[in-house]
Amino acid sequence: MRRTRVLVAVVLSLVLVGAWVLCVEWPVDEPPTATGESSRAGNRPVRLEDGRRVLVRFTDQGLVERHQSAEGRPWSRPKVLYARSGDPECPVRLSTYRNTVTVVAHYYGSGCYAESEAETVVVAVSDGDLGDWDRHLSAGWLDWKEPRYSWSGLRVVFRQGEDALSWRQTIGFTGATDGPPD
Secondary structure, three states: OHHHHHHHHHHHHHHHHHHHHHHHHOEOOOOOOEEEEEOHHHOOOEEOOOOOEEEEEEEOOEEEEEEEOOOOOOOOOOEEEEOOOOOOOOOEEEEEEOOEEEEEEEEOOOOOOOOOOOOEEEEEEEOOOOOOOEEEEEEOOOOOOOOEEEOOOOEEEEEEOOEEEEEEOOOEEEEOOOOOOO
């Protein structure tokens, strides 16, 4: 009888781990629910499922995030995601899935030149607590494509050719680590 209980417990554990990997952690091919670009020329915040709005752009302070609890409500104080002054005309890609927000921004120093390589690529992710962001800096040649989200939104994968950058709510960023110093 005891042996049967142990066997059932082991099988149940394996099933639960498998379900977690398949349903929660594995990226799906579903597109993000909202995407947008922010720049001074077109300040377009993205909207989360719960109605909050997020805007990220370069300023004299650096790459800055602001959010509001609902349209028409006051904007939060600026939160600096990358503390090097950038050109406000440079686009910043924002995507959301459920209440997870991703940011991909190319830092060029001064100006914003599509034909030249960025100095740094800034990737930031927030899992809904917009006061807390995980950040990753990559080499300027990496142009991370549209993020792929897991079903739960608690894992995000960015790809560029053979390179992959993964973010998990529990451990942060893993993957491509060849980035510039802070």
